[in-house]
Amino acid sequence: MKVTFPHLGSMHIFCKAIAETAGIPYLVPPETSRKTLTLGVLHSNESICLPFKIILGNFIEALQMGADTIVMVGSGPPCRLGLYDLVQKVILEDMGLHYRWLTIPPRLTWQAIWKNHEETKELRKELTAKNILLFPYGLWMGWKKMMVCEALEQLAMKVRPKEPKKGETQKRFKKALSWVDGAKNPKTLKEAARKGRIFLQEMEQGRSCIPLKVAIVGELYTVMDPHINRGVEQKLGELGVEVTRTSWFSTHILRSLRSNKADRASERIRFFEASKAYLGYDVGAECNVSVGEAILRSKEGYDGVVHLMPFACMPETTASGILTKVGKDCNIPILTLILDEQEIEGRIQTLLEAFVEMLEWKRRVA
Amino acid sequence: MEKKGCLGIPRALMFYRYFPFWRTFFETLGWKVMVSNGIRQKEKIIYFEDSCLPMKLLVTHAIQLKDKVDHLFIPRLVSLHRTYMMCPKFRGAPDIVRLATEGSGSIIDETIDLRKGGLSLFQSFLKIGERLNASKSESKKAFQEAEKSFSKFQKEWMDRINRLPTRQLFEIDIPIPPAGRKAPLRVAFIGHPYNLFDTDINKDLLTLTKRLGMEIMTSDCLSEKEIDREVSDLSKEIYWSSGREIVGSLFHFLSGGVDGVVFLTSFKCGIDALLQEFIKRRLKVQGGSSTPLLLLSFDEHTGREGLTTRLEAFRDVMEEQKRLHIAKCKIM
Numbered sequence: 032m033k034v035t036f037p038h039l040g041s042m043h044i045f046c047k048a049i050a051e052t053a054g055i056p057y058l059v060p061p062e063t064s065r066k067t068l069t070l071g072v073l074h075s076n077e078s079i080c081l082p083f084k085i086i087l088g089n090f091i092e093a094l095q096m097g098a099d100t101i102v103m104v105g106s107g108p109p110c111r112l113g114l115y116d117l118v119q120k121v122i123l124e125d126m127g128l129h130y131r132w133l134t135i136p137p138r139l140t141w142q143a144i145w146k147n148h149e150e151t152k153e154l155r156k157e158l159t160a161k162n163i164l165l166f167p168y169g170l171w172m173g174w175k176k177m178m179v180c181e182a183l184e185q186l187a188m189k190v191r192p193k194e195p196k197k198g199e200t201q202k203r204f205k206k207a208l209s210w211v212d213g214a215k216n217p218k219t220l221k222e223a224a225r226k227g228r229i230f231l232q233e234m235e236q237g238r239s240c241i242p243l244k245v246a247i248v249g250e251l252y253t254v255m256d257p258h259i260n261r262g263v264e265q266k267l268g269e270l271g272v273e274v275t276r277t278s279w280f281s282t283h284i285l286r287s288l289r290s291n292k293a294d295r296a297s298e299r300i301r302f303f304e305a306s307k308a309y310l311g312y313d314v315g316a317e318c319n320v321s322v323g324e325a326i327l328r329s330k331e332g333y334d335g336v337v338h339l340m341p342f343a344c345m346p347e348t349t350a351s352g353i354l355t356k357v358g359k360d361c362n363i364p365i366l367t368l369i370l371d372e373q374e375i376e377g378r379i380q381t382l383l384e385a386f387v388e389m390l391e392w393k394r395r396v397a
Numbered sequence: 398m399e400k401k402g403c404l405g406i407p408r409a410l411m412f413y414r415y416f417p418f419w420r421t422f423f424e425t426l427g428w429k430v431m432v433s434n435g436i437r438q439k440e441k442i443i444y445f446e447d448s449c450l451p452m453k454l455l456v457t458h459a460i461q462l463k464d465k466v467d468h469l470f471i472p473r474l475v476s477l478h479r480t481y482m483m484c485p486k487f488r489g490a491p492d493i494v495r496l497a498t499e500g501s502g503s504i505i506d507e508t509i510d511l512r513k514g515g516l517s518l519f520q521s522f523l524k525i526g527e528r529l530n531a532s533k534s535e536s537k538k539a540f541q542e543a544e545k546s547f548s549k550f551q552k553e554w555m556d557r558i559n560r561l562p563t564r565q566l567f568e569i570d571i572p573i574p575p576a577g578r579k580a581p582l583r584v585a586f587i588g589h590p591y592n593l594f595d596t597d598i599n600k601d602l603l604t605l606t607k608r609l610g611m612e613i614m615t616s617d618c619l620s621e622k623e624i625d626r627e628v629s630d631l632s633k634e635i636y637w638s639s640g641r642e643i644v645g646s647l648f649h650f651l652s653g654g655v656d657g658v659v660f661l662t663s664f665k666c667g668i669d670a671l672l673q674e675f676i677k678r679r680l681k682v683q684g685g686s687s688t689p690l691l692l693l694s695f696d697e698h699t700g701r702e703g704l705t706t707r708l709e710a711f712r713d714v715m716e717e718q719k720r721l722h723i724a725k726c727k728i729m
Contacts, residue, residue, distance in 0.1 A: 075674055076670055076673060076674050077670070078664065078665050078666065078667065078669075078670030079670045079671055079674060080667070083671075107636075108482055108636040108637070109482055109483075109484070109485040109488075109636070109637070110485065111667055111668075111671050113633075113636065114633060114635065114636070114671060116632070116633060117631060117632055117633040117635070117675065118671055118672075118674055118675045118678075120632060121675055121678040121679050121682060122674065122678050124678075124682050125678045125681050125682050309492060309496070310489060310492050311473065311491065311492055311506060311508075312473055312475065312488045312489070312492075312508060313488070314485050314486075314488045314489045315485040315488065316485070318485070318489065343665045343667055343670065344667070345484060345485045345486055345667040345668075346485045346486075346489075348446060348447060348448050348486065349446070349448075349485070349486055349488075349489035349492075349493060351446065351447065352445060352446025352447075352448070352489075352493050352496070353489070353492065353493070353496060355446075356496045369447075
């Protein structure tokens with residue numbers, strides 16, 4: 032047995048940590064590249080959303096390298112994410128690839144647990160008692176690593192506009208992530224987190240300025256994964272913008288566990304309430320949160336909002352229509368970037384540069 | 398009965414299934430129902446958002462109507478089935494229209510969510526009646542009338558679709574002409590109802606089909622049981638009612654009963670894009686089907702000429718297939 036999982040920002044570190052700690056054989060798919068995307072595009076059609084293509088590409092590459100068990104996060108209606116597994120299974124079957132599939136249920140209902148039980152029946156035979164015993168510890172370890180990764184990323188977003196040399200923060204952030212990834216026990220993880228934090232904080236002394244503040248909102252995959260959004264976060268940071276986002280992997284896990292205690296969850300509820308001025312119903316996925324966040328950010332003194340969505344994404348298409356109006360009403364510039372498989376990295380750079388220049392001008396005038 | 402006022406229904410989206418119901422309901426309540434006209438030569442599609450063509454048409458139709466009527470009827474269709482739901486775009490549709498019309502008219506956007514229970518449709522319509530100042534008993538009577546005329550409409554569906562021009566399919570007061578000559582080929586048309594019956598989207602494909610000597614079947618001719626049978630063994634339930642209907646009826650028709658199947662989709666439709674891939678791959682994995690399948694994708698640039706050619710070619714394929722089949726039966 033060899034387990035594999037999709038890339039999603041730093042989510043693969045989380046999955047890897049679980050498998051590693053519990054002693055389950057695993058294979059991390061090769062880093063998302065042009066080839067990954069090409070494979071995904073080749074085996075789907077034009078109006079299917081970009082995350083589908085990238086995840087499919089990840090799976091194809093991993094299966095070709097020898098993985099045999101796919102672990103995929105599930106989701107519920109009404110967005111298409113919930114049916115990814117149904118379609119991807121048939122596509123992989125048609126390609127003649129052999130695999131076993133395990134969906135992590137999006138919500139812990141009896142029905143989902145039962146289905147999971149059925150799916151893991153075969154798999155559990157191959158696991159040793161040690162694997163199963165160590166699994167909760169693995170989960171804990173993975174969660175801890177996840178939190179460290181997210182804290183580091185948040186720090187990187189904060190210090191990036193002040194870095195002395197362009198691109199330095201990104202280099203250091205990558206390095207810090209690899210330390211976290213390499214940590215084998217709680218002690219080394221703590222050490223890696225501390226080291227990474229100091230390493231990144233050194234960047235803050237570079238320049239002293241009040242950076243522009245921009246919030247990134249939109250569909251969760253495009254917001255979280257730099258391969259899908261072509262590094263919008265990094266690009267904005269290097270243009271001297273302090274970027275904020277509220278969509279993190281842990282946010283969505285906590286949300287599906289229905290834990291409303293966390294600050295992030297309550298923040299989402301605040302955004303949802305704010306969107307009611309424009310949307311009379313929960314459209315699904317991130318639509319209402321995107322709209323609500325843009326409204327509230329304009330009141331919190333942010334300079335602009337970047338809205339990310341994959342081409343033909345159903346809930347976000349509605350959001351983008353409404354956001355054009357929100358931008359006018361709340362007097363906040365909103366840039367919607369629609370992402371698909373086209374090579375548009377250069378275009379995104381130009382768009383962002385123009386956007387940032389406009390924000391600077393707006394700040395000067397005001 | 399004196400008319401209370403004028404109520405506008407955009408000729409878009411689920412108009413193409415439930416109009417007879419809506420119309421009877423409002424007319425029984427004493428309202429005049431006005432329907433938008435659609436895109437004629439001079440009028441253009443209004444691009445308020447970058448959505449699929451049916452959604453863009455909803456906005457266009459609503460803007461056409463908004464100054465001529467007292468209320469616009471654009472219900473928030475969350476679910477039209479007790480377990481499954483509609484596309485997420487439907488949930489935001491009234492809000493999009495409200496922004497596009499700049500809040501100038503009154504929009505009746507009552508939520509319809511059948512997952513809430515058996516009586517939820519009735520309750521939604523009671524609320525709609527309330528918005529129109531109708532008493533509970535008036536609304537109840539109107540609802541019963543509407544149900545009656547809708548079930549009559551559904552019974553006549555097969556005759557209606559084959560004998561009436563596409564624009565008149567949903568006009569319940571137009572009598573059905575007598576049957577003509579029996580068409581030699583039977584073709585199933587699968588897709589969202591608005592793709593099938595909106596002549597602005599499909600350039601009146603149905604009339605073209607009839608002229609080429611084909612009899613039309615749709616998924617409305619199938620019972621829910623027949624559709625369920627085809628989709629019950631999937632590894633995951635398709636949670637959109639329309640998607641479920643499309644996949645179920647497509648596999649049902651492909652397994653026999655018709656000479657060909659045409660699947661209509663509109664560009665950028667999320668549900669169709671995903672399911673289209675699923676259907677193609679599943680057919681391939683299962684070893685194909687002997688019934689020919691034609692896939693047509695529509696957007697605002699689709700031309701009538703290209704469609705005619707494709708449909709004629711498809712007819713030839715079907716005829717050939719039929720001839721082969723008959724020849725095979727004779728040998729055996």
